[in-house]
Amino acid sequence: MSRDGLLSFLSSILVIIAGLLVGLIVLLVSNAEQALPAVQTILTFGVDNMRNVGDVLLRATPIILTGLSVAFAFKTGLFNIGASGQFMLGGFVSIMIGVHALAIPAPLRIIFALLAAALTGALWGAIPGLLKAYRNVHEVISSIMTNYIGMFFAVYLIQEFAFDQGRGTSAHLHPTSTLPRMGFQNIFREPVGAAFRESHVNVGIVIAIILAIVIYIILEKTTFGYELKACGFNQDAAKYAGINQKRNIVFSMMISGSLAGIAGALNFMGTTGLSMSVVETLAMEGFTGISVAFLGLNHPIGIIFSGIFVSYLQLGGARLQPHFSAELVETVIAVIIYFCAFVFVVKSMIGKVIKKKDGGN
Amino acid sequence: MYIIEMRNITKEFPGIIANDDITLQLKKNEIHALLGENGAGKSTLMSVLFGLYKQEKGSIYKDEKEVSITGPGDANRLGIGMVHQHFKLVHNFTVLENIVLGVETTKGGVLQMKEAREKVLALSKKYGFDIDIDKEVRHISVGMQQRVEILKMLYRDNEILIFDEPTAVLTPQEIDALMKTMKDMAAEGKSILFITHKLDEIKHVADRCSVLRKGKMIGTVDVSETSKETMSEMMVGRKVSLSLDKQDAKVGNTILKVRGLCQKGNTGKVGKDKLKNISFDVKEGEILCIAGIEGNGQTDLVYALAGLESFDSGEIIMDGQDITRAKIRKRTELGISHIPEDRHKHGLVLDYSLAYNTILQTYYTKDFQSKGFLKRKSILDYAKKMIERFDIRSGQGAETVTRSMSGGNQQKIILAREIDRDPKLLIAVQPTRGLDVGAIEYIHKQLLAQRDSGKAVLLVSLELEEVMNVSDRILVMYEGEIVADVNPKNVTFQELGLYMSGAKRDEVKAE
Ligand SMILES: Nc1ncnc2c1ncn2[C@@H]1O[C@H](COP(=O)(O)OP(=O)(O)OP(=O)(O)O)[C@@H](O)[C@H]1O
Ligand SMILES: [Mg+2]
Numbered sequence: 001m002s003r004d005g006l007l008s009f010l011s012s013i014l015v016i017i018a019g020l021l022v023g024l025i026v027l028l029v030s031n032a033e034q035a036l037p038a039v040q041t042i043l044t045f046g047v048d049n050m051r052n053v054g055d056v057l058l059r060a061t062p063i064i065l066t067g068l069s070v071a072f073a074f075k076t077g078l079f080n081i082g083a084s085g086q087f088m089l090g091g092f093v094s095i096m097i098g099v100h101a102l103a104i105p106a107p108l109r110i111i112f113a114l115l116a117a118a119l120t121g122a123l124w125g126a127i128p129g130l131l132k133a134y135r136n137v138h139e140v141i142s143s144i145m146t147n148y149i150g151m152f153f154a155v156y157l158i159q160e161f162a163f164d165q166g167r168g169t170s171a172h173l174h175p176t177s178t179l180p181r182m183g184f185q186n187i188f189r190e191p192v193g194a195a196f197r198e199s200h201v202n203v204g205i206v207i208a209i210i211l212a213i214v215i216y217i218i219l220e221k222t223t224f225g226y227e228l229k230a231c232g233f234n235q236d237a238a239k240y241a242g243i244n245q246k247r248n249i250v251f252s253m254m255i256s257g258s259l260a261g262i263a264g265a266l267n268f269m270g271t272t273g274l275s276m277s278v279v280e281t282l283a284m285e286g287f288t289g290i291s292v293a294f295l296g297l298n299h300p301i302g303i304i305f306s307g308i309f310v311s312y313l314q315l316g317g318a319r320l321q322p323h324f325s326a327e328l329v330e331t332v333i334a335v336i337i338y339f340c341a342f343v344f345v346v347k348s349m350i351g352k353v354i355k356k357k358d359g360g361n
Numbered sequence: 362m363y364i365i366e367m368r369n370i371t372k373e374f375p376g377i378i379a380n381d382d383i384t385l386q387l388k389k390n391e392i393h394a395l396l397g398e399n400g401a402g403k404s405t406l407m408s409v410l411f412g413l414y415k416q417e418k419g420s421i422y423k424d425e426k427e428v429s430i431t432g433p434g435d436a437n438r439l440g441i442g443m444v445h446q447h448f449k450l451v452h453n454f455t456v457l458e459n460i461v462l463g464v465e466t467t468k469g470g471v472l473q474m475k476e477a478r479e480k481v482l483a484l485s486k487k488y489g490f491d492i493d494i495d496k497e498v499r500h501i502s503v504g505m506q507q508r509v510e511i512l513k514m515l516y517r518d519n520e521i522l523i524f525d526e527p528t529a530v531l532t533p534q535e536i537d538a539l540m541k542t543m544k545d546m547a548a549e550g551k552s553i554l555f556i557t558h559k560l561d562e563i564k565h566v567a568d569r570c571s572v573l574r575k576g577k578m579i580g581t582v583d584v585s586e587t588s589k590e591t592m593s594e595m596m597v598g599r600k601v602s603l604s605l606d607k608q609d610a611k612v613g614n615t616i617l618k619v620r621g622l623c624q625k626g627n628t629g630k631v632g633k634d635k636l637k638n639i640s641f642d643v644k645e646g647e648i649l650c651i652a653g654i655e656g657n658g659q660t661d662l663v664y665a666l667a668g669l670e671s672f673d674s675g676e677i678i679m680d681g682q683d684i685t686r687a688k689i690r691k692r693t694e695l696g697i698s699h700i701p702e703d704r705h706k707h708g709l710v711l712d713y714s715l716a717y718n719t720i721l722q723t724y725y726t727k728d729f730q731s732k733g734f735l736k737r738k739s740i741l742d743y744a745k746k747m748i749e750r751f752d753i754r755s756g757q758g759a760e761t762v763t764r765s766m767s768g769g770n771q772q773k774i775i776l777a778r779e780i781d782r783d784p785k786l787l788i789a790v791q792p793t794r795g796l797d798v799g800a801i802e803y804i805h806k807q808l809l810a811q812r813d814s815g816k817a818v819l820l821v822s823l824e825l826e827e828v829m830n831v832s833d834r835i836l837v838m839y840e841g842e843i844v845a846d847v848n849p850k851n852v853t854f855q856e857l858g859l860y861m862s863g864a865k866r867d868e869v870k871a872e
Contacts, residue, residue, distance in 0.1 A: 233712045234711065239707075
């Protein structure tokens with residue numbers, strides 16, 4: 001590992017430990033007796049058995065993608081807060097296709113659903129992109145608005161076109177519309193008596209990892225990435241170089257949006273029967289993506305790991321329910337993730353300490 | 362008795378020893394110049410003294426007592442202040458706010474600005490700084506910003522003042538004023554460390570001069586007993602010819618034709634036009650220089666030619682094609698190169714590597730791209746060629762992050778890139794700003810070579826010396842107008858000065 005890579009890794013570990021300690025304090029205040037076991041649960045549950053490991057990967061899939069979405073825009077100097085709305089609309093489109101487009105043969109239908117979700121996310125991302133490029137509207141403001149519009153729109157459309165009255169959520173996908181599990185169920189499972197309980201982890205995690213690598217290649221190896229990063233680092237120099245910034249802003253937001261759209265599709269197309277609820281709250285996956293991106297230092301490959309890590313915390317956290325309220329658990333996870341946002345600061349601090357040390361000998 | 366002594370300082374960066382066992386002694390009340398090639402380690406040494414870097418070896422003494430300086434706070438307590446190569450001001454704060462920032466006096470949590478105001482006004486008056494302390498820093502000129510930096514040091518009662526290339530960003534008039542200020546401050550009892558590449562300035566104000574070369578201290582000399590030639594030889598390690606021998610220009614066809622460029626001033630300054638009916642031609646095989654005092658429209662003219670900003674009316678014809686409204690990329694492809702005035706704003710992506718910065722306008726061409734992918738090896742090879750040819754020095758060669766490079770070497774990246782594209786028209790704005798004498802010599806030769814191979818060069822410079830030495834024809838701009846079109850052979854420095862200050866003007870017409 002390069003020196004810089006090592007520094008990044010070290011600082012990530014440090015902020016995680018600091019976050020856990022503060023999380024522990026929150027738990028202590030609320031329920032001192034259960035606090036330590038709770039931390040233990042958070043730390044061990046995700047790796048307790050292979051089924052849980054599979055579930056960690058399953059949960060990681062959408063947030064790796066929203067993390068990539070945020071990071072990609074960020075490299076171009078844009079802050080895409082809009083991943084949540086893009087995620088919801090992408091999810092809706094995939095559900096529609098999975099429920100209704102049965103005329104298309106099954107494997108094709110899945111691919112079609114993913115592409116349609118990507119396109120929807122891209123179009124939804126293009127709105128703040130266009131506003132930024134041609135009307136100089138700050139993308140944070142406009143993407144907050146597209147989040148709400150997207151969310152209400154998705155909820156409305158689900159109720160109109162793909163609603164399951166009985167459950168009060170989106171309708172079940174046709175069984176042939178769900179993502180293939182690729183035999184993962186034979187690895188990620190837990191023996192219960194003579195039988196096994198399987199994780200529902202599916203091809204989604206593979207797609208997420210492949211997309212992370214693709215994004216890495218786009219950013220680091222292509223002329224398009226060269227242009228995008230030039231715009232992100234120094235707009236004036238990009239202009240001087242003759243780079244079409246307006247076009248790049250729109251493209252960047254579209255790619256960012258398409259990643260969030262795919263996140264939505266992969267989230268709702270699993271075999272778990274997870275469906276879109278029609279409550280009027282923004283999808284958390286979009287915001288978790290921001291933490292995932294930062295924790296992964298905005299590096300596509302780092303984001304694979306940070307996504308898995310955040311998912312692992314969330315899965316463990318979900319087990320604390322009887323002793324701690326859901327809100328408190330969310331708070332603790334948020335505290336840990338918040339600390340992770342300091343990773344850049346810590347990294348530069350460690351860098352300095354090491355330099356001073358070097359100076360001493 | 363030295364007020365500051367840096368003994369055997371060594372400071373390394375990845376791939377390079379920036380300071381190698383350097384000993385520097387500063388006497389009380391002296392102006393001590395620091396001379397050295399680009400990348401010799403001057404800024405690094407001063408940053409060590411100011412606590413921005415920690416040396417690996419060596420120690421620092423103040424008044425013969427060893428001190429440890431771990432940050433600018435320590436430096437400040439020891440009375441050490443620094444004006445950096447690139448200023449560090451808060452742009453939407455007023456001058457006064459910037460000055461007191463970090464040492465504010467408060468009473469019950471409320472800022473007490475009255476005393477501060479009086480002190481700043483007194484200081485400003487004492488040194489004859491004509492400065493409005495209630496203006497926001499973003500609205501004042503670079504020269505004024507520097508005065509703010511100086512006032513910051515004086516306000517903190519610093520007695521050891523470090524100036525890192527303060528004159529590189531100033532106009533000749535401002536330089537004169539700064540030289541006087543420095544002398545006044547030394548007379549007041551301050552001790553000054555002064556980095557510059559200009560030997561005249563050293564001759565003018567410095568008592569002693571220390572010369573660095575490739576991280577090593579070559580020696581310290583008494584300025585009054587040492588010639589400019591000796592100093593530059595010490596610095597470069599070979600004889601440098603400070604004058605340029607050049608053949609007469611063989612002028613060819615018109616390559617750039619500018620007609621009737623007009624640009625209104627910003628609202629608020631109604632009536633003051635930035636560009637007033639500018640017309641001129643640049644021909645193949647000539648170096649045409651635009652001279653003038655800073656702020657008389659040169660920047661606006663260059664931005665208009667390069668396509669960075671639009672203008673109200675007029676037309677620009679490049680090599681027979683109308684490029685009045687053409688995109689920047691189109692202009693570049695038609696053969697315009699542009700060495701911009703502000704290297705950090707336009708010229709470089711500081712977070713890119715040296716290599717990536719050498720392909721800023723050509724990354725998409727066949728040489729560096731295939732099927733949308735960057736050709737990494739070709740890019741690195743090309744950068745290595747540029748490093749070789751333009752003697753660009755850095756810690757890690759082609760892969761060095763540009764931000765970590767010395768100011769002069771950053772400038773060389775831009776020069777290499779723009780000259781090597783072999784443009785039909787090279788627009789060079791202050792191309793030698795921040796370069797050492799050896800590099801200036803090389804760049805001037807390159808400009809001439811460009812000209813002699815039948816290319817056109819449009820040089821914008823504030824330095825009369827450069828204007829007179831290099832150019833074949835001079836246009837003088839004053840308040841957005843061209844007021845003279847002269848041959849350097851038939852004009853004196855004094856006359857040029859008169860044109861530049863608006864005291865004299867000719868009728869100028871492009872045919
Ligand atoms: N922060 C840094 N990280 C890595 N290398 C550095 C850093 N700062 C300076 N260097 C390297 O140290 C060397 C000395 O740089 P320095 O800025 O001191 O030169 P300088 O004498 O001030 O040159 P110039 O006249 O061009 O300003 C250069 O080769 C530069 O690349
Ligand atoms: Mg320097």
